Amino acid sequence: MEGYASANDISAVVEADKKHVWHHLIQHKMFETVDPRVIVEGKGLRVWDAKGKEYIDAVSGAVWTVNVGYGRESIANVVRDQLVKMNYFAGVGGSIPGALFAEKLISKMPGMSRVYYSNSGSEANEKVYKMVRQISHNVHGGKKWKILYRERDYHGTTIGALATSGQAERAAQYGPYPDGFVMVPHCLEYRKQWDVENYGERAADAIEEVILREGPDTVGAIVLEPVTAGGGVIVPPKGYWERVQEICKKYNVLLHIDEVVCGVGRTGVWFGYQNYGIKPDFVTMAKGVASGYAAISCTVTTEAVFDLFKANSADPMSYFRDISTFGGCTSGPAAALENMRIIEDENLLDNTLRMGKRTVDNLNALMEKHKVIGDVRGAGLFCGAELVADRKTKEPADEKKVAAVVAECNAQGVIIGMTNRSLPGLNNTLCLSPALIATPDDIDAITGAIDKALTKVFG
Ligand code: PMP
16 A cells, blocks of 8 residues: 555644554553554555554454454445444344344353443453342352452453453552452463362362362352463463363353454354353353454353343342443444354455464474474464573563564564563563454465564564
8 A cells, every 4th residue: 555645734733643642552651752553544454554564463353352353344234224224222122134144153052142332342241240240249149259260361451350360560550459350270281280180170279279278159250361461461271261161160160261362253263252162151252252343342152141130039129230331332233244244255264263273383493493482372363482591591582672583573574462561570472362363375375474583682
């Protein structure tokens, strides 16, 4: 793409941005020396900035969101038609796209039954926390009110969601937090906490230990990412999920799977938990649900959970007393329905498995050459390479150097990610999550850029 805007237009845009936009996730001081990158156009896996520079986007919109790629006219058309006909009515009623998308979604989630709409991953998770608390009040006489979460997992930015942040640095400056949120250990085998053979089972047993310590009658639910995203692309070890399911059953603890990143195809199946044959009570999703073409998140529950909120219980006011104003926007489910059609019609789940394998194979091949790669992990098109200063001691690579690799890829026109200032001393994993439409050439270009960048930064 050439000459998207004249030099004047660009400087006016950048100036307006620098003057008035408060950017997410960044120390603004840096914009005193560097201009913000303003992305103005996208097509497929590629994006262009206001200066006309082309990039391969290997992280689907920076935070693993644009699953079906940029420039999808069919989504734009469906949303346009829907908006002209009926854009919004509060979610207390229903809408055609809301009903049709819920039906379609549930058809891909055997055992699940009800879809509650809101706008962001954080919000979808908050809904579950509120439901768990209400179940505690209405069903358990105030018991089973605690919610467990896992070290290194992340569930959003609101105070409740941050109370379940397994990433200490993200939560550090926003306390105090509400009571009743308790952390369990992470399950990353590369950074073993127990010297045992069946690591997966052992890591899951650590959850049982926390339940017993807290008292089983105080613990109502546990929230887990199927594959931990920003915490370092952690694919749980064999045996982990089976044991987690057993423990939840044994102590009557509701299982909440946060699919905000893994949901809707990212790992090569519709939902990450479906890789492991587990049966959740709650599933939350956001980013890839409509690939960023509209804001939508979903809190999905079983019919058994839903039944606990029906007004035929002893207290007619025991319904879920919650609303999300923009849960009544029709653009979200309309875009989400078309997004699912694209994934099905273009066989993107199969492509994700094939391209995910290619990514991991390429990264593993780079391990020969680059001793700084300590571990390669992946599930579908969701891959990570952990960089270490020393393979034996596993001392993490210097965070500044990891950031330099990301910057060097960027200079080469490939946008990649890294665990971003959220884990003290462990922001050393490169993250890749290109759109599910990636081709073999795209994957090779992405890992090729990483190869060059590693040579430049680490020699
Ligand atoms: N859960 C997970 C696993 C996430 O990665 C994120 C966002 N990165 C969230 C929840 C929060 O989503 P949102 O930013 O839409 O609130």
